[in-house]
Amino acid sequence: MQFDLFADEALPSIPGLIYQADFLTPEEEKGLLEIIATLSLMPARYKEYESKVRILSFGGLYDFSTHTVTPSPALDARLVPLRNRVANWLDVEQEAISHLLVTEYVPGTQLGWHRDVPVYETIVGISLGNPATIRFRPWPPDSLSSRKAVSLEVMPRSIYKLDGEARWGWQHAVPPVKCPRWSITLRVNREQHSGRPRRR
Numbered sequence: 001m002q003f004d005l006f007a008d009e010a011l012p013s014i015p016g017l018i019y020q021a022d023f024l025t026p027e028e029e030k031g032l033l034e035i036i037a038t039l040s041l042m043p044a045r046y047k048e049y050e051s052k053v054r055i056l057s058f059g060g061l062y063d064f065s066t067h068t069v070t071p072s073p074a075l076d077a078r079l080v081p082l083r084n085r086v087a088n089w090l091d092v093e094q095e096a097i098s099h100l101l102v103t104e105y106v107p108g109t110q111l112g113w114h115r116d117v118p119v120y121e122t123i124v125g126i127s128l129g130n131p132a133t134i135r136f137r138p139w140p141p142d143s144l145s146s147r148k149a150v151s152l153e154v155m156p157r158s159i160y161k162l163d164g165e166a167r168w169g170w171q172h173a174v175p176p177v178k179c180p181r182w183s184i185t186l187r188v189n190r191e192q193h194s195g196r197p198r199r200r
Contacts, residue, residue: 014136016164019152023089023159029128035078036128036182041104052109059099069119075100079184086124086186089159097124098189105132105181111174115139116167120187123162127154130179134160139171156181 041054
């Protein structure tokens, strides 16, 4: 079942943010972690900064120096079923998902405040291994805004979607994690995003 993340009256609503627990079974999660263990993950680079986060990008790698997408390996065939399943969850064509990013977080690793690069529209994240917190804050910052920073606890095997206001009107970050975890991020290219459901 999908639901709006902040349906709880104690928390503000962020339109376009959807969270679903148990998108994967424990067996499916185990299989994905076994695949990830065979991949050649490398430290992420942001201009001159090298992150402690290790990644592998399929379908393009964004160059923060030139603000362009550079070539990267085609999607590993073992991850195609997951891509297709997420496309079905989004109700879009499989090919609309043009990018998949595998990320490894070791204890103490964090991800700073950001919005995903603008060449992509809808963003989907799948969490593996251990729980983590994702923080959200309004963008651009506005001291007069009633919108405040909020948190989402993402559990292993869960999935979330950022679209619309949640995608463009908020930044997100991952505070330092306490236990090893992995995430798989899937992105719909803006040129392929029609806002229409897939063909039947």
